[in-house]
Amino acid sequence: MKFKYDKSSVSEEEMQKAAEGLFSYTQQLKEVTQNGYDDDESSINLPFDKEMLDRVGAVVADKMTPGLKYIIVIGIGGSNLGTKAVYDALHGYTDILNPDRYPKCIFVDTNSPTFLSSLSAFFHAHVQQPEEIVVNAISKSGSTTETIANTEIVMAELEKKFPMVSDRLVITTDFGSKMWKAAEEKGIAALPIPEKVGGRYSVLSSVGLFPLAMAGFNITALLGGAQNMRDSCLSEDIGKNTALASAIILHSNYKQGYVINDNFIFNPELESLGKWYRQLLGESIGKRDDVGITPTVSIGSTDLHSVGQLYLGGPKNKITTFISAKNEKGNKISNKLLPGLVDGIEGKTPNDIMSAILEGVKYAYGNRDLPFMEIELGDISESSIGAFMQFKMMEMMYLGKMFDVNPFDQPNVEDYKSETKKILNK
Numbered sequence: 001m002k003f004k005y006d007k008s009s010v011s012e013e014e015m016q017k018a019a020e021g022l023f024s025y026t027q028q029l030k031e032v033t034q035n036g037y038d039d040d041e042s043s044i045n046l047p048f049d050k051e052m053l054d055r056v057g058a059v060v061a062d063k064m065t066p067g068l069k070y071i072i073v074i075g076i077g078g079s080n081l082g083t084k085a086v087y088d089a090l091h092g093y094t095d096i097l098n099p100d101r102y103p104k105c106i107f108v109d110t111n112s113p114t115f116l117s118s119l120s121a122f123f124h125a126h127v128q129q130p131e132e133i134v135v136n137a138i139s140k141s142g143s144t145t146e147t148i149a150n151t152e153i154v155m156a157e158l159e160k161k162f163p164m165v166s167d168r169l170v171i172t173t174d175f176g177s178k179m180w181k182a183a184e185e186k187g188i189a190a191l192p193i194p195e196k197v198g199g200r201y202s203v204l205s206s207v208g209l210f211p212l213a214m215a216g217f218n219i220t221a222l223l224g225g226a227q228n229m230r231d232s233c234l235s236e237d238i239g240k241n242t243a244l245a246s247a248i249i250l251h252s253n254y255k256q257g258y259v260i261n262d263n264f265i266f267n268p269e270l271e272s273l274g275k276w277y278r279q280l281l282g283e284s285i286g287k288r289d290d291v292g293i294t295p296t297v298s299i300g301s302t303d304l305h306s307v308g309q310l311y312l313g314g315p316k317n318k319i320t321t322f323i324s325a326k327n328e329k330g331n332k333i334s335n336k337l338l339p340g341l342v343d344g345i346e347g348k349t350p351n352d353i354m355s356a357i358l359e360g361v362k363y364a365y366g367n368r369d370l371p372f373m374e375i376e377l378g379d380i381s382e383s384s385i386g387a388f389m390q391f392k393m394m395e396m397m398y399l400g401k402m403f404d405v406n407p408f409d410q411p412n413v414e415d416y417k418s419e420t421k422k423i424l425n426k
C-alpha cells in the first residue's frame with residue numbers, strides 16, 4: 001500500500017510536531033499488544049490471535065458442506081459492514097455476472113419488507129437441501145432489534161422447509177450475552193467476540209472471519225495483511241506509520257474548516273469498503289457538538305458525473321482521500337466501431353482510462369487548492385484489504401486521542417435503540 005499526502009495542506013514540520021505529541025500514545029499501543037483483550041484498543045491484537053482462528057476453523061469445518069451455496073449473514077453496522085466490504089471487493093461486485101460461482105453471501109441488515117419477502121421466496125424456489133445454506137446471526141450485544149427480528153424471520157421461513165435447520169445456524173455474539181445463553185440452551189453453535197472489541201473494530205474477529213472463511217476467502221492472508229500493518233502503525237517514524245500520518249492530516253484539515261472527509265474510490269468494487277470506513281469514522285469521532293468529521297464515499301469515475309461539479313466548484317470544506325488499486329483485467333480498446341469520437345482511447349485498457357481520469361481529477365483538485373491524500377492498494381486481495389482495514393482502525397485510535405474523544409463507544413446510537421424498544425413494547 002502506498003500513502004501520499006503532499007497536497008494535504010499540512011506541512012512536514014506540522015506533521016512531525018503533531019506526531020511527536022502522539023508518541024506517548026504510540027507507546028501505550030505497543031503495551032496493548034502485550035495485554036490480550038484487556039484494553040479498549042485490543043482489536044489490534046486480533047490478527048495475531050491463533051486461538052480465535054482455531055475456534056473459527058473448528059466451526060467452519062463443522063458447518064462446511066460440499067454443496068454450500070449461500071451464507072446468510074444477519075447483522076447490522078459493525079456486525080456486517082466489514083464482512084460485506086471484503087466480500088464485495090472480491091466477489092460481490094461481480095456476483096450478478098457470475099450466477100454459478102458459489103458460495104455466495106447474502107447480507108440481511110435492516111428490516112426491509114421487500115428484501116425479506118423476496119428472500120423467503122428465494123429459499124422456497126432455490127434452496128433444495130439444508131446443507132446448501134448456513135445462517136450466521138451476528139450481534140455483539142445480542143439485543144439489536146433489527147438483527148434479532150431478521151433472525152426470527154429467516155429461521156422461521158427456513159424451518160417451514162427444513163425442520164432441523166437450526167443445525168445450520170451459527171450465532172456470533174459476546175460471551176455471556178442473552179443471545180449467547182439462548183444459543184447454549186438450544187444447542188446452537190456459537191462464536192464469541194472479545195468483550196473489549198467493539199462492533200466497528202470487529203471485522204478481524206469471529207464476526208468477519210467465520211462468514212468469510214465459509215465463503216472461501218483466505219482469512220489467513222486477510223489477517224497477515226493486518227499483522228504487517230499493525231506493526232507499521234506502531235512506528236514512531238511518520239513515513240512508515242500511515243495511521244498516524246493520516247490521522248494528523250484529517251485532524252489538521254478539520255481544524256482548518258475541512259470538516260468533510262470524502263473517500264473517493266476509483267475501484268467501484270471497493271464501495272462497501274468505503275461504507276465500512278464511513279461507519280468507523282462517523283461513529284468513532286462524531287461525539288460532541290464541536291467534534292465530528294463527516295465521512296462520505298464517492299465512486300470514480302461515476303460520481304464525477306454526479307457530484308463532481310460540487311466537489312470542484314462548491315464550498316471548500318472537504319479533505320479528499322483518493323483510493324485506488326491497479327487492476328489490469330479487461331481488453332484493450334480497438335476503437336473500430338466508433339472511431340474519432342474520443343481521441344486517445346485506442347489500444348488503452350480500462351485501467352489506463354481509470355488512471356488517466358484519476359490523474360486528471362488530481363490535477364483539477366490541485367488547481368483549486370483542494371486538499372487531498374492518496375492511498376494506492378497494490379492489488380485488491382485479502383491481504384491488501386486486511387492491511388487497509390487495520391490502518392484505518394488504528395487511524396481512528398490516533399484521531400480519538402487528538403480530538404480527545406472516546407473512539408470506541410456510541411452513546412447516541414444507544415439512544416435510538418432504547419427508544420425503539422420502548423415504542424415496540426407499548
Ligand code: PA5
Nearest residue numbers: 077078079139140141144199200
Ligand atoms: O459499531 C458498533 O458498535 C455498532 O455499529 C454496532 O455494530 C451495531 O449497532 C450493531 O450492534 P450489535 O452488534 O450489538 O447488534
